[in-house]
Amino acid sequence: xxxxxxxxxxxxxxxxxxxxxxxxxxxxxxxxxxxxxxECVVSLHDFSLxxxxxxxxxxxxxxxxxxxxxxxxxFRGVQHRFNTESLTYVGSHKSPDEEAIAVLEPxxxxxxxxQSKFKDKLDQxxxxxxxxxxxxxxxxxxxxxxxxxxxxxxxEDQQKEYDWIISEFKxxxxxxxxxxxxxxxxxxxxxxLIGRGGLDEVIADMGLGRPQGYLDAKKGINxxxxxxxxxxxxxxxxxxxxxxxxxxxxxxxxNSAQWKNxxxxxNDQFLYLNRSRYGDSMGGLIGSAYLLLxxxxxxxxxxx
Amino acid sequence: MKKILASSRPxxxxxFPNVSLYARSNDVFWLAFFSLLLLFLLLWxxxxxxxxLSILKSWQIILAPELAPEKLVRVVWEFRLPRLLxxxxxxxxxxxxxxxxxxxxxxxxxxxxxIGVEAGAxxxxxxxxxxxxxxxxxxxxxxxAMIGGFIVASCVWLLSSLRGYSPIRLVLIGVxxxxxxxxxxxxxxxxGDIDLVESALMWFGGSLHQASWPQVxxxxxxxxxxxxxxxxxxxxxxxxxxxxxxxxxxxxxxRKALPFLLFLCVAxxxxxxATAGTLTFVxxxxxxxxxxxxxxxxxxxxxxxxxxxxxxxxLGDSLGRSMFAPLQLPAGLVLVLIGAPYFIVxxxxxxxx
Numbered sequence: 001x002x003x004x005x006x007x008x009x010x011x012x013x014x015x016x017x018x019x020x021x022x023x024x025x026x027x028x029x030x031x032x033x034x035x036x037x038x039e040c041v042v043s044l045h046d047f048s049l050x051x052x053x054x055x056x057x058x059x060x061x062x063x064x065x066x067x068x069x070x071x072x073x074x075f076r077g078v079q080h081r082f083n084t085e086s087l088t089y090v091g092s093h094k095s096p097d098e099e100a101i102a103v104l105e106p107x108x109x110x111x112x113x114x115q116s117k118f119k120d121k122l123d124q125x126x127x128x129x130x131x132x133x134x135x136x137x138x139x140x141x142x143x144x145x146x147x148x149x150x151x152x153x154x155x156e157d158q159q160k161e162y163d164w165i166i167s168e169f170k171x172x173x174x175x176x177x178x179x180x181x182x183x184x185x186x187x188x189x190x191x192x193l194i195g196r197g198g199l200d201e202v203i204a205d206m207g208l209g210r211p212q213g214y215l216d217a218k219k220g221i222n223x224x225x226x227x228x229x230x231x232x233x234x235x236x237x238x239x240x241x242x243x244x245x246x247x248x249x250x251x252x253x254x255n256s257a258q259w260k261n262x263x264x265x266x267n268d269q270f271l272y273l274n275r276s277r278y279g280d281s282m283g284g285l286i287g288s289a290y291l292l293l294x295x296x297x298x299x300x301x302x303x304x
Numbered sequence: 305m306k307k308i309l310a311s312s313r314p315x316x317x318x319x320f321p322n323v324s325l326y327a328r329s330n331d332v333f334w335l336a337f338f339s340l341l342l343l344f345l346l347l348w349x350x351x352x353x354x355x356x357l358s359i360l361k362s363w364q365i366i367l368a369p370e371l372a373p374e375k376l377v378r379v380v381w382e383f384r385l386p387r388l389l390x391x392x393x394x395x396x397x398x399x400x401x402x403x404x405x406x407x408x409x410x411x412x413x414x415x416x417x418x419i420g421v422e423a424g425a426x427x428x429x430x431x432x433x434x435x436x437x438x439x440x441x442x443x444x445x446x447x448x449a450m451i452g453g454f455i456v457a458s459c460v461w462l463l464s465s466l467r468g469y470s471p472i473r474l475v476l477i478g479v480x481x482x483x484x485x486x487x488x489x490x491x492x493x494x495x496g497d498i499d500l501v502e503s504a505l506m507w508f509g510g511s512l513h514q515a516s517w518p519q520v521x522x523x524x525x526x527x528x529x530x531x532x533x534x535x536x537x538x539x540x541x542x543x544x545x546x547x548x549x550x551x552x553x554x555x556x557x558x559r560k561a562l563p564f565l566l567f568l569c570v571a572x573x574x575x576x577x578a579t580a581g582t583l584t585f586v587x588x589x590x591x592x593x594x595x596x597x598x599x600x601x602x603x604x605x606x607x608x609x610x611x612x613x614x615x616x617x618x619l620g621d622s623l624g625r626s627m628f629a630p631l632q633l634p635a636g637l638v639l640v641l642i643g644a645p646y647f648i649v650x651x652x653x654x655x656x657x
Binding site: 114 | 378383384496500625
């Protein structure tokens, strides 16, 4: 009798454990049944999701990457920070190879909002969760990713560190809105208003101001050199891409009279940062926040 | 075999009790040859990919899926087969559209891209992806691209036939409108939001990455309806290529036949462009290859071009997804890379002849 009871108890415990292995995850893209502790996660974006997974302590089994025909894949923003030896390349973020993903037998696939179109096909391999990377802040989708992978505690640590930097900045700079910052990316003969690696989110969280030309301009489109004076600010931040030799390629732009005439350039308040150093992740936010803390709050500089 | 190829004696094929077909033996031979080549390419394509499967195993999964593990059935039946079939159907549709256009314009350089369908579909797609993203669901984008293609082609036809139809006017107006729309698309690509533009660019390369069974059904529908109707018009096309006057003297009414043929061409092109993006190079090259085997006999030229077009796109897509796997090269890109040199050789040989 006792033996039978013990077997029944073990069975019940087993059943409850099995039931607990799956959870329902819900966000604006719908409900998905996902494993509580996924063992093999495939990321459909290296510069945001793959980095954030590593930062949370989850080693993804597959990830998209950047690749030229005869070169090795480059996990942008990942491989200089984490060991990617066991990370399998599964194609590009615009067309991930579903067969390469199927080989890995993942139990979870995570993608960005513009990758919703892949969902129907990839759903046949494993549950696909789309995260609101383009419509929500990094903090918000990173929190969702942490919940999804059971790493909320690690996320809370990241959030705590980030919040401290922001509060420290605000303590040192009482009126941050009076300091204007322009974030841009210079190409060979034009520029765009982009702040990667969470830079724009950090600037917003710190409460820093933006010049009127920047506020009026549309983001994500190319502007000619003529428009650069509209974007003049106390501080100008550009990023270079080491993979593309962009530092050398854009030298003419920075040697132009229009560029040299900018307030931030004349007063050595132009910051030139590595574009792939920080990805769009919590680590990116923390890194960018420390950079701004040092360059803005912990040094003297002139205002326009 | 030499006897078959040299023979011009027609073979009598009785399709139904009251329907007979006369075909030249060499046409039947080349049609059978390229059909077998297509079958081989499909079977080869089903066996290659990132998921390592032997050719024998792939064929077993195709023939007896119930005996194979579910995982492998999914790879072959859900990932590979729809993609291969969409490639074949799009290639066939574009090749037929190319034959029709080259015949009604009597221009060897005519291709489905000429009448603005491709440019219209591309511009429509870009408008909905870059300017007003999210206004229509993703799965409806191809339908809107198709509608855009139809509208532009209708404009080309209306403008070219306002003062009486002439092939050269159709070509020139087509080139003009296509250039205008291409400039508009370029502008959107250059000045549009970089993330939105990126997702549209993959489609422009002629990618079959998202091919699925519903798309196979849609393409099958268009190919069967429009393709069959085009084939039934082979006698009119045989006459139209000799000139409007000759065709008219033999009872072909240009005013009715041309808009109808153009409509078929637009239907075939826009269905393909909406499904697989810009692959229209196949519409230029496939009819030229087919003419090497059956000249301008449209009864044979249409099906032979269709089969050759299908072979080209299946080959382009299979190479594109396997050469640098898991990196996926768009079929349209591979097609141009392998097709253009062959096309140049083909045309230079024709000149010598």
